[in-house]
Amino acid sequence: MVVHVGTSGWSYGHWENVLYPWGAPSRDRLGHYVRRFDTVELNSSFYRWPGPAQFARWRDGLPAGFVMSVKAPRGLTHAKKLYAPERWVDRLAAGWHELRGRRGVLLVQLPPQQIRDDARLDYFLGLLPPWLAVAVEFRREQGKRDVRVEEVPDPRIEYPTDAIVKITSSAICGSDLHLYEVLGPYMKPGDILGHEPMGIVQELGAEVTNLAVGDRVVVPFNISCGHCFMCTVGLQSQCETTQVRKQNKGAALFGFSSMYGSVPGGQRSTCGYRRPSTGRSR
Ligand SMILES: [Zn+2]
Ligand SMILES: [Zn+2]
Numbered sequence: 001m002v003v004h005v006g007t008s009g010w011s012y013g014h015w016e017n018v019l020y021p022w023g024a025p026s027r028d029r030l031g032h033y034v035r036r037f038d039t040v041e042l043n044s045s046f047y048r049w050p051g052p053a054q055f056a057r058w059r060d061g062l063p064a065g066f067v068m069s070v071k072a073p074r075g076l077t078h079a080k081k082l083y084a085p086e087r088w089v090d091r092l093a094a095g096w097h098e099l100r101g102r103r104g105v106l107l108v109q110l111p112p113q114q115i116r117d118d119a120r121l122d123y124f125l126g127l128l129p130p131w132l133a134v135a136v137e138f139r140r141e142q143g144k145r146d147v148r149v150e151e152v153p154d155p156r157i158e159y160p161t162d163a164i165v166k167i168t169s170s171a172i173c174g175s176d177l178h179l180y181e182v183l184g185p186y187m188k189p190g191d192i193l194g195h196e197p198m199g200i201v202q203e204l205g206a207e208v209t210n211l212a213v214g215d216r217v218v219v220p221f222n223i224s225c226g227h228c229f230m231c232t233v234g235l236q237s238q239c240e241t242t243q244v245r246k247q248n249k250g251a252a253l254f255g256f257s258s259m260y261g262s263v264p265g266g267q268r269s270t271c272g273y274r275r276p277s278t279g280r281s282r
Helices: 026-036 052-061 074-079 086-102 118-127 176-180
Strands: 006-008 039-042 067-071 103-109 134-137 162-170 197-204 216-218 270-274
Touching: 039 103, 052 086, 067 086, 074 086, 074 103, 086 103, 197 270
Parallel strands: 006 039, 039 067, 067 103, 103 134
Antiparallel strands: 162 197, 162 270, 197 216
């Protein structure tokens, strides 16, 4: 087994007088780097994938025995999340082809929120030529059926119509099971569940007139403004102010994933409430 030791990137201002001499022009930094290390991970390719000519220059400029690993472009890994990889594969292979004897691995770093999808990964890997070695970095920290009790920041009054409620009870509802399982793809690590809490009003924004600090409240899960057309005809669940148009959904819901507006829910000690609907939240 051969072990190569290197760093992510080779050009950093604060490495002056550490790895390169003071005032060394940045174009010379790689030359200094290769005297001390025999591998590197190219990071800038994540932002902009270099053309084949640039790969050829690296190949010709790097000493024998040096291998370069290259981070896959974010267009493929973060924007497309490995969907429709065909248009990228040719570009990756063209650069890789030029790198020849200096090839390390193509580092496919997946976004932190990407859920496991074996079929999609398999399809992508199957398209790559056999001479292109790949390392896949999986970064999702929290997956399906992984609910935890954690410290979260306290809510603050951000708008004059906000209320902050000290939670006294918060149910785990049958519909939370959707988020726990089948609607998992809409959850982001760190999302706070809980759409049906009750508690005591702790702090109010300046424009809240129908609540007082100390009031005990039951909070409905849908978030509605109380003054749009839908709210005034009693259809608060379709509130036009809070509806999640991007997902073709009605009013935003507390603690119910990106499908309903990614609003932190009530399974915590204090909860911020925006624009409580007139009369219904008391
Ligand atoms: Zn419920
Ligand atoms: Zn409304």
